[in-house]
Amino acid sequence: MKQIWNFLKSLQLTFWLLFIITAMFIAGSLYSRADYSFFEAMNNKPIITWLSEIGIHTLHKTWWIILLFISMALLAVNTVACAADRLYIIWPKRKNISLRIFLTLISPSIIHILFIIVLFGHFLTFTVISHQRYPVEKGTLLTLPNNVQLRINDITMINYPPDSYLKDRLMNGILSVSEITQSGENNYSIKFLEPVSLNGAYLHIDVAKRVTPESNTTVCSRAEVKRTEQVMPQFYLLYTEDPGLMVIVVFLFIMIGFLFWYYGNTLLMKKTLTE
């Protein structure tokens, strides 16, 4: 048992796991470059669904994803074991040192635990995310997965300034929508980079050229989207329910706060010692 524990908390294991994870990300980046649209489809559904429908039948391209998740899981176990071991060593000393020094000493362990929680948030995103993409026109009526009824009242397209060479290119857009409820209507404006939160879900706006090889494919570079009298783009409403998002955001900022606190205190302590 002790041998297993020593193995789980060893830094050698950390090194090899991080090395494997780096290698998997590198492998993934090479596969993704070779077949962009194949892997981009992973972004639109839970990864387990994608793996079971597509990934498992194309293991020669997707083997690295499975290894990546296994390595990440082992890294989480290793990190928790390391942090617990360090806390076990430092905890008895808390009465003999000041609170500030004690908190500085345990901060790295806390930061690592927070990192694992952020990773867990990403895991939630990858496994439980609900993502839908609806082509919309003015007057479209949608029923969203959370049973919200939405009507597209208007689509406003904003091009670059008319005195620039980019006057035919789309710079921004506004979807004016109404949520239809029993008590009336609630109006929202969704712009690019300004999503709207509605009943726990996020609504984003997306756009693509109308003439694409297959329907519903995304455009890698939205910069190619034109808007002129002859050429009008297709707008989309993106619906996302992501339970991992808040976990990632909240714990990431707590982690960053701890990082600054830890490094600030360490520098201060070093300065005090040299003086």
Next chain:
Amino acid sequence: MTDFFHTYFLLIAFILYCSSFILFCFSRTALYRVMVIIAVLIHGIFLISSGFFGGIFLLLKVVESPAFLPFAISSIILFLEFRKKDEQPWGYGIILTIIFVLIAILTPRSMTYFGPNKLSWWAIFYFITDFSGQAVFFIGALFSILFLTGRTEKEIHHSIIAYGFVFHTIAQVTGAVWCFLGWAATFQWVFVHLQSAAIWIYYANYLHLRFLPTWNEKRRAVYLTAGAILLTLFKYL
């Protein structure tokens, strides 16, 4: 006027960087520093001029430019020259600036503009911090090589690599925010994100090597050099 700056100023900056390096090699420290400062200013003017595109100014074009990385490198070298009081030969870093400015000169001017999802301050912060992190990683690798070849006595690169990791971490955060605002996801399974994650994990691993007895100073220096090679492959292949 902006075309004039864009056409000639990067070349002038390149010549000044080369001259400053020659002065550094001849230990003309004060003159070398002055020349680097002038080169950085002219380089900065070039970058601002590259933001003017099609009759409008796009800050994103400045920070996304291939000339931004060498600008970050030389700015960091200047910061190290004046901030650090240890008389270390930071001027060697100007070699990197010279190489990357040359690459920028030889790179055709990008005619891409930006779709709606890119016009965000988060994108700008992302590119600034990402390039700053890359700059530090390249400087760290250069000083690793200098350490391995005996041109520097101490392992002076370790502390700056830690700051490079901080920059890269901030880039991950700002990039994730931008990605969510634009594409409804904090991470996407596309090669750009996968490469960025690979780099982050690679340098996170480096920070742990100090605690492993078998990874002495020389092995860690080799690790850093390999990291810069990985970064170069990601950037240019």
